[in-house]
Amino acid sequence: MASIGRRTAMLAGLGLALPQPALAQMDATRAMNFIQTTGNALVEALNSTTLNAAQRRERVANILRQAVDIEGTGRFILGRWWRVASPAEQQEYLRLFEETLIRNLAARLGEYQGVRFSLGRSQQRTEEDVLVTTVVERAGTPPINLDWRVADVNGQPRVVDLVAEGTSLRLTQRSEYSAVVQRGGNQVSALLTAMRGQLQQMQARE
Amino acid sequence: MCLLGSELRRIFALVEKGPVQPMRFGPLLATALIVIGLAGCATRPPASDPEAVAEYEANNDPLEPLNRGLFEVNNAIDTVLLRPAAVVYRAAVPPPVREGVRNALGNLRAPTILMNDILQGEMDRAGRTAARFLINSTLGIGGLVDVAAWQFGIRGHGEDFGQTLASWGVGEGPYLFLPVLGPSNPRDLLGAGVDVVASPWFWFGQGEVVEILRWVRSGMTVLDTRESVLDTLDTLYATSLDPYSTLRSAYRQRREAEIRNTGRTAPEAAGGTGFGVGVGVTVLPGATIPPR
Numbered sequence: 001m002a003s004i005g006r007r008t009a010m011l012a013g014l015g016l017a018l019p020q021p022a023l024a025q026m027d028a029t030r031a032m033n034f035i036q037t038t039g040n041a042l043v044e045a046l047n048s049t050t051l052n053a054a055q056r057r058e059r060v061a062n063i064l065r066q067a068v069d070i071e072g073t074g075r076f077i078l079g080r081w082w083r084v085a086s087p088a089e090q091q092e093y094l095r096l097f098e099e100t101l102i103r104n105l106a107a108r109l110g111e112y113q114g115v116r117f118s119l120g121r122s123q124q125r126t127e128e129d130v131l132v133t134t135v136v137e138r139a140g141t142p143p144i145n146l147d148w149r150v151a152d153v154n155g156q157p158r159v160v161d162l163v164a165e166g167t168s169l170r171l172t173q174r175s176e177y178s179a180v181v182q183r184g185g186n187q188v189s190a191l192l193t194a195m196r197g198q199l200q201q202m203q204a205r206e
Numbered sequence: 207m208c209l210l211g212s213e214l215r216r217i218f219a220l221v222e223k224g225p226v227q228p229m230r231f232g233p234l235l236a237t238a239l240i241v242i243g244l245a246g247c248a249t250r251p252p253a254s255d256p257e258a259v260a261e262y263e264a265n266n267d268p269l270e271p272l273n274r275g276l277f278e279v280n281n282a283i284d285t286v287l288l289r290p291a292a293v294v295y296r297a298a299v300p301p302p303v304r305e306g307v308r309n310a311l312g313n314l315r316a317p318t319i320l321m322n323d324i325l326q327g328e329m330d331r332a333g334r335t336a337a338r339f340l341i342n343s344t345l346g347i348g349g350l351v352d353v354a355a356w357q358f359g360i361r362g363h364g365e366d367f368g369q370t371l372a373s374w375g376v377g378e379g380p381y382l383f384l385p386v387l388g389p390s391n392p393r394d395l396l397g398a399g400v401d402v403v404a405s406p407w408f409w410f411g412q413g414e415v416v417e418i419l420r421w422v423r424s425g426m427t428v429l430d431t432r433e434s435v436l437d438t439l440d441t442l443y444a445t446s447l448d449p450y451s452t453l454r455s456a457y458r459q460r461r462e463a464e465i466r467n468t469g470r471t472a473p474e475a476a477g478g479t480g481f482g483v484g485v486g487v488t489v490l491p492g493a494t495i496p497p498r
Contacts, residue, residue: 179448
């Protein structure tokens, strides 16, 4: 009894080091099912013959909006600059981030027909999420390893990262955004300006 | 003048003592060290800001000001020379011919890949590399046709001495960006040099014809490599707010995956550093390329 009490006291003394019980764990099967469903919906939208390019893009964007943990991913990517940003900047950043991410992915996927994807055999589990591996194939091009990091967000499975051939999208983008903030004199506003400009260019191109 | 990474010194020491002859790389590295010293380094954030320090260390880029300068030099050369050459190459040469060129370049690298498979103790992979070399050099008409993959299902993989050093526990050292070559580091740069010298083609034959063939091979390697990353780099430059740091992060992650042998499409044809590794950003096939 005494030893347990002392250990508890020691743990309590460490305070923050105690694990947070509220964090739900992601079940591997559930994550796989989620990716299977999302992947099928994407493939169906992309290979649809009744929709035109703009409609396909819109359909893909809607699927992505539902599947991706946009706020969590956006905060992860802004990283240490999130706390530096004012509440207004945080709001503006999340708005721009969602627009940029969805447009970027939808534009890249939108023109992409005849795609097939298959779930890989291996799933890597961490404490917080599951990495579901898939292989994306299209006739005439080498297959691509595309891994989806799936976490539990408010009781729902959500995509928090895409890993293409070993390269994590959120890590790469965090490095990019942080460089823009630092080169803009450690101002988050510099990043927001750059993002706004980029979004305008994207809209002009569509 | 800044402190050099301990990794760089370790590699330097390895060259001095090690199995590699120092005469070829000693002066090269010494010159590199002087250039690095003169160009100045990125400012390390103060210890009072642990998150900034953590990011600085994760980026592994103490020579960032120098690297960004070289990145600009690269972009200038690329805009006027390399990219146009790759665009013309793609437009003028039909895909089967380009594939043949890539196969042949990959086949010429087979002895190097084999050496590194063996040095890493990967006997299974070494067997596949040897079989591919024998099959493709003969049935594949000097490597032009990848008969080994096509008829025998023996798929190729890349391997280089930089990866071998990594598997021996040598760290990458500070990130480097070099014009034309692209993203790299001292370990992979040294590895690429060792691969050149250890290749039988470096010792085999002499005379004008052989000399010309060597130049043709080098030129075709640069052209083939640039063509292979044409869409990827175009997309990267068009979508990244800071292409330099995107490339740095993506390249280092890709290289890490290569060392772990987890990549599905490891390029054989190109060398073990720079753009030959790929740039780490995978463009989904069929993606539209925005104009640069």
